[in-house]
Amino acid sequence: MINQSMAALGNNRSTIRELFEYGNSRAAVVGRENVFDFSIGNPNVPAPDAVRRAILEETAGDPVALHGYTSAQGAADVRRTLADDLNRRFGTDYTGDCLYLTAGAAAALSCAFQAIACPGDEFIVLAPYFPEYKMFIESGAGAKCVVVPPAVQDFQIDFAALAQALNARTKAIVINSPNNPSGAVYSEQTIRRLAGLLAEKEEQYGHPIYLVSDEPYREIIYDGIEAPFVPQYYENTIVCYSYSKSLSLPGERIGYVLVPPQAADSADLYAAVCGAGRALGYVCAPSLFQRVAARCAGQTSDITVYQTNRDLLYNGLTEMGYRCVKPQGAFYLFPQTLEPDDRAFCERAKKYDLLVVPGTDFGAPGHMRISYCVQTETIRRALPLFKKLAEEYGCK
Amino acid sequence: MINQSMAALGNNRSTIRELFEYGNSRAAVVGRENVFDFSIGNPNVPAPDAVRRAILEETAGDPVALHGYTSAQGAADVRRTLADDLNRRFGTDYTGDCLYLTAGAAAALSCAFQAIACPGDEFIVLAPYFPEYKMFIESGAGAKCVVVPPAVQDFQIDFAALAQALNARTKAIVINSPNNPSGAVYSEQTIRRLAGLLAEKEEQYGHPIYLVSDEPYREIIYDGIEAPFVPQYYENTIVCYSYSKSLSLPGERIGYVLVPPQAADSADLYAAVCGAGRALGYVCAPSLFQRVAARCAGQTSDITVYQTNRDLLYNGLTEMGYRCVKPQGAFYLFPQTLEPDDRAFCERAKKYDLLVVPGTDFGAPGHMRISYCVQTETIRRALPLFKKLAEEYGCK
Structure with a gap:
């Protein structure tokens, strides 16, 4: 029963x-x-320590404002601060209205997937991949999860296998760089090649193919390398981010979906992300940690x-x-x-x-x-x- | 697209x-x-003020433990404390394993609905009802939402209308007392009559009918009256609770699903609630506020x-x-x-x-x-x- x-x-x-x-x-x-x-x-x-200080400073303020509902998409000033931080780091021109704050990356992915999934759609994931993707795509969004086998020699992308997996039903591809579990960071060359292939397939099939970039490890990167910021290489990118790893706050569930204005149907797409959050029962991201994230913007x-x-x-x-x-x-x-x-x-x-x-x-x-x-x-x-x-x- | x-x-x-x-x-x-x-x-x-003190005390501790992932169902010690508090107040015998902590009541309802909904199921809501119920039932759980019209003279239950709405496809009925929006509190007589009717229909149809009791206003009650604790009147009750109202923490998203051991298939039911939380991307309830809720157990x-x-x-x-x-x-x-x-x-x-x-x-x-x-x-x-x-x- x-x-x-x-x-x-x-x-x-x-x-x-x-x-x-x-x-x-x-x-x-x-x-x-x-x-x-x-x-x-x-x-x-x-x-x-900035996290502890932020908690203390916020807690000294008005508890009604601090612990109250925020707008469903997150407090406007918090979103503005986080957008400004992205703009400062990546030279982008985002406003707070590009961001939808979530209870972590899992929530962000769930909302993003449900926002774009239609009956019959396929989502591509690239092995090795975080196993919950398959569940969010299938049990959550009701789409089909197609797995592309790993490029075991360097854990970049097996483009031949990916090209074979792409078809007219492909709605999105999910990437995760720096990668869990391989630790690989997609090179600029990999991202450029991926963007080129997707653009070509979009043209061939006559509809957008969204690139969902799951980036909880964005700042955890070694040897002085720089990870390409994916929306700068491919317009139809949706970024899912979490502060779980960069600020060591995995239990607090705070992150966001970034819908760049350059993405196809970006206004409707953003609305659909909000709608998915509503349907899934998210209401708003935890309010104290929205503010903590804003106060700690740019820190790790x-x-x-x-x-x-x-x-x-x-x-x-x-x-x-x-x-x-x-x-x-x-x-x-x-x-x-x-x-x-x-x-x-x-x-x-x-x-x-x-x-x-x-x-x-x-x-x-x-x-x-x-x-x-x-x-x-x-x-x-x-x-x-x-x-x-x-x-x-x-x-x- | x-x-x-x-x-x-x-x-x-x-x-x-x-x-x-x-x-x-x-x-x-x-x-x-x-x-x-x-x-x-x-x-x-x-x-x-206990909330502020709890935040300060917790924040003085080890941040890795405080902000880390908890078990998906919530930290074991927190669940035990909250179960003990229920036992103290209602004379029940719950363990921490009856509780699944959630990001508020909306998450609790979403998880509970998805845990029990099967194709073709109907969920009954009693007008006046919180409008998001319909969305959680239909867009979320994929079931049919059946609305029973209000008993406008006192906002208790129109039992004749309810009896008409019940049928072999009824999986659950959702109640909300104290009620949003009417402020009505179901009397013991109402709850007894409801329990009697549901038990009769369970026997008639040969399967459990779950009573989902949405109780964010449980403690906000006037004139010295006492609200009946629903699981004591009907075994197949699932309680969805939130600290949003009782502790004035709506933005923090903290609450729980209570699956009493008396409920039919309670072990599987609890597992299905956990599974739904997983499929919806909840991961765990916000960790700091899990602890705050435990420290403030019994307060309002x-x-x-x-x-x-x-x-x-x-x-x-x-x-x-x-x-x-x-x-x-x-x-x-x-x-x-x-x-x-x-x-x-x-x-x-x-x-x-x-x-x-x-x-x-x-x-x-x-x-x-x-x-x-x-x-x-x-x-x-x-x-x-x-x-x-x-x-x-x-x-x-």
């Missing part, structure tokens, strides 16, 4: 959540310090810790014989597993209380995701265990 | 939101103090102001010739309009910058909703304008 597909979604938690809960229960048995939980992307670097947590962790883990694992594309962003390493069956490998890793996520969950079998948003010391102590695990597979 | 029904939802804002925005734009012209905005249920009584804002407002407005309007059922809860008055066309009446009220919502929007034509969660002074200054408006209709 209940909805069985919802019950199934509730009972079959994502592998990531499952591992996270397993880690919690293991910690109760062997002690938190002996569980090497690399499963979840919960930032371990604290929010910058101290991401140097992540770079330290990446270097330690990447160098350590590759020396042991693990093979891995060096990530340039986000806080994930995505090495190959030491046997083709990545699920079996990850199960075996549990013997050492190493919790890593099978690549199959991201559409990239034969890999594992290691979230390195953990204490550096945890990595140091985990490396000998990764070595023991490697030795089981004959690595010296 | 976008989803037109979402664009329509975005473009055709609810009348309430529309009036709220109109009020803001009018305020810019004639001054905030000259706009008598009775349109929106944005509490004007500040959050109790100072609701005596609302009682003062109710008395002033009810007495004032009825003396002028307006006819109104005296509300016993929430912060709305729902008088008859002075002409049958309530939209025309509410338009005419705008001449005096009196912003009230037509009853038609709540399925009860010939009425208007007046939200009295405003400064008492605002009501005092508005009464002469309501009198002038009444005089236009020949009231003396």
Whole structure:
């Protein structure tokens, strides 16, 4: 008598959540310090002190104004501040009316997908991809999710495979750079080539193909590289952003959808995003953290810790014989597993209380995701265990 | 190329939101103090000081733990505290595992509806009803919304009409007591009779009929009356709650779904609520305010102001010739309009910058909703304008 597909979604938690809960229960048995939980992307670097100060300053003000409903799309002054910040950084000309504030990136993606999905539509995701995309597209927006296999040599885009996947039913393609789980950052060349291909296909099929750019890791990037700002390369871009990672606020659920005025039908598209938020029950993004985001515009947590962790883990694992594309962003390493069956490998890793996520969950079998948003010391102590695990597979 | 029904939802804002925005734009012209905005249920009584203290105390702790992801259903200790509070007040035996924390009541309702809706299902709402119900049921859960007309003499339930509406396709009935917009509180007799009727129909049709009890106004109740706690009268109850009104936190989006263990298929039902939250992109309820809710369990804002407002407005309007059922809860008055066309009446009220919502929007034509969660002074200054408006209709 209940909805069985919802019950199934509730009972079959994502592998990531499952591992996270397993880690919690293991910690109760062997002690938190002996569980090497690399499963979840919960930032371990604290929010910058500006967040705490912003909370204190806002809380000193009028509680009725602070905790009251904002406009459904977010407080006007907050949206203006965030648009100005984008303009300052990327030379764009956005107004606050281009932004729809959301309860994080998952909400932003849900609203964006439902805003554009029509019956029969296909959405393309590029492996390796965040597994909840498929659920938001299929269970949420009722569209078909088409997966393009990974370009395992560098985790850029397999354009031949993508070209094959595009067809007249393609409504959108979802990209995520810096990427979860590979840590890859799409190069300017990749973005240019993608924009060119999509423009060509738009012309061929006679309708817009939206590029949904999921950017929660936009600022978490290493080695001095710069990630291209996607709307500058392709007009029909919808940006979904979250402060979860950049400000270490994943539990607070604050982010936005950016609908650039250059996008096709941008006014209607923006309205549809608002309508989707309404239909999904979002009402407004959490009001205190709307203001916190505005006060902290342009700031980030101290991401140097992540770079330290990446270097330690990447160098350590590759020396042991693990093979891995060096990530340039986000806080994930995505090495190959030491046997083709990545699920079996990850199960075996549990013997050492190493919790890593099978690549199959991201559409990239034969890999594992290691979230390195953990204490550096945890990595140091985990490396000998990764070595023991490697030795089981004959690595010296 | 976008989803037109979402664009329509975005473009055709609810009348309430529309009036709220109109009020803001009018305020810019004639001054905030000259706009008598009775349109929106944005509490004007500040959050109790316990909220501010809770924020400060939590913010003094570890930001990684405070702002990190919680379990999808909410932090375990928070859920336990909130369950204990319910047990203390209502003599129940809930555990934290009966609660699924949400981003407010709208999210709770969306999750509850999607958890139980199957193709072909009907959901019954009782006029006058919160207009977004229809949208959550139809655009959200894809079920049919059946409206039972109001019992205008006392805004309890028209049981004859309800009995007619119930049929084998009825999956659930949604109630809201204390009621938005009528302010009515269902008596114990009403709840008993409702429970009896539903139990009888469950037996007749051979399947559960869920009673979704939307209770954001549970604690906002006057004249020393007690509202029956619905799960104690009917086993297949799902409670949707929000701290928006009781703690004056509507912008912060914090509430819960309560799935009592007595409900049919309660484990699967709870899983389906979790699954719906996942499919809708909710991830977890805002983490800081999960903790604030736990720290403030059992407390409310100072609701005596609302009682003062109710008395002033009810007495004032009825003396002028307006006819109104005296509300016993929430912060709305729902008088008859002075002409049958309530939209025309509410338009005419705008001449005096009196912003009230037509009853038609709540399925009860010939009425208007007046939200009295405003400064008492605002009501005092508005009464002469309501009198002038009444005089236009020949009231003396």
